[in-house]
Amino acid sequence: MREMTKKFLEDAFAGESMAHMKYLIFADEAEQRGLKKLANLFRAIAYAEYVHARNHYRELGKIYKEMAENVQQCIDGETFEIDEMYPVYNTVAQFQEEKGAERSTKFAWEAEKIHAEMYKKAKELVEKGEDYTAEKIYICPVCGHTVEGEPPEKCPVCGAPKSAYREFSI
Amino acid sequence: MREMTKKFLEDAFAGESMAHMKYLIFADEAEQRGLKKLANLFRAIAYAEYVHARNHYRELGKIYKEMAENVQQCIDGETFEIDEMYPVYNTVAQFQEEKGAERSTKFAWEAEKIHAEMYKKAKELVEKGEDYTAEKIYICPVCGHTVEGEPPEKCPVCGAPKSAYREFSI
Ligand SMILES: [Fe+2]
Ligand SMILES: [Fe+2]
Ligand SMILES: [Fe+2]
Ligand SMILES: [Fe+2]
Ligand SMILES: [Fe+2]
Ligand SMILES: [Fe+2]
Known part of the structure; x- marks a missing residue:
């Protein structure tokens, strides 16, 4: 790929990633204010920016088989x-x-x-040729502390309680 | 905020947003290969990067009341x-x-x-003081075309069929 097109696609990937992130942040802010339809709009458009970013990333040849x-x-x-x-x-x-x-x-x-x-x-x-091992991953919503299997009683990084951790499971 | 700290937080926000985006892309790639636990790991860590990006963005004073x-x-x-x-x-x-x-x-x-x-x-x-109007937003997963209420028979931008659209609803 030509250098300037490559540079611009990289910049577009950065721009789309930041737009996506802002919309996710604002979706949570809207939700906290009880604006459910606005939150839904932000999440939907965030997904559209994901599609754009993924398309650019694919063209850049960065998604490997x-x-x-x-x-x-x-x-x-x-x-x-x-x-x-x-x-x-x-x-x-x-x-x-x-x-x-x-x-x-x-x-x-x-x-x-x-x-x-x-x-x-x-x-x-x-x-x-194997899948990852853990079926459950927990993330501290205050600091991003990441742990497999079971969250600690208190986040070792920021002190958030066990109950605050967000679970991700298959 | 001091200028260099501000510049670095902005750069960190960009870096976290791009890391988050890559992990979402790779989560979908893992899913397509039947690697469910790897996909879950990517999605969990993507959320941790969301937490980091949000924290930096908040410190930058960009999340308004x-x-x-x-x-x-x-x-x-x-x-x-x-x-x-x-x-x-x-x-x-x-x-x-x-x-x-x-x-x-x-x-x-x-x-x-x-x-x-x-x-x-x-x-x-x-x-x-009102919420958004539409309760349903549809996104074309090929090009990001965005529409309220009901998706078209065919995406006007890329030609994807109606059934491909992803629904976002409250
Ligand atoms: Fe957009
Ligand atoms: Fe976009
Ligand atoms: Fe924490
Ligand atoms: Fe990370
Ligand atoms: Fe991070
Ligand atoms: Fe489309």
Whole structure:
């Protein structure tokens, strides 16, 4: 693919991903205000942006037939965030005495460490032709802490109670 | 907020949004290969990235108490895509004879025009203290075409059949 078209598709993928994310955030905000139909509109349009982002990503040749290659992309992204991005952003937030940013970057950094390990395990399994092992994954809705099987009594990262965790199961 | 911290939080929001999007795409890919537990892992971690992105966005002060201000952000984003981003990307794809990119940018461009109109209507309603009107929204899973009430017999943008449309309802 020509370089400028590639650059623009990458930018379009970023733009669609951010639009999708904003609409999911605003869907939850609308829901909290009792605006059910507005929340539904946001979620529907968020899905349309997913379709756009997926189409661009496919054209970029980033969706591989071999699932292990897709999982490797995830490992690479998480590893960059763990080793480079969040250590730098968190240090700058501390240095500039921005408490809120210090917390939100720390929360993310802690979860990414877990994600990288899960994806490494997933890659090994997929290479053997097997599915992932855990049937239930729990996410802390405050900080993103991620755990298999059973949530802890209290989130080890932000202190949220067990009952707050959101379950994802097959 | 200090400028560098702000810049880094914006970059982190972009990174989290793209990670979230990749994981949703790979969840669908895993599902298609019968890897249910891997798909569940991707969806769970995608939600963790949503939590991170939302936390960064909140620290950036971009989630407003007034819902109309949140909807205005959506109108602004869609308008930029309609008037600037997709016309340029689509023209470049045509000029560089990149058929796939021409199609994926055209598909997105068409849907954004509809999104902008829906958000404009939503903003008027929200300013009057009312919820959105439509209870059902349909999205074409091939191109993102967005329609209220009832899907057409054939997608006017990509030709997908009525039965392919995904329903979003309250
Ligand atoms: Fe879009
Ligand atoms: Fe992660
Ligand atoms: Fe937590
Ligand atoms: Fe994250
Ligand atoms: Fe849109
Ligand atoms: Fe379509």
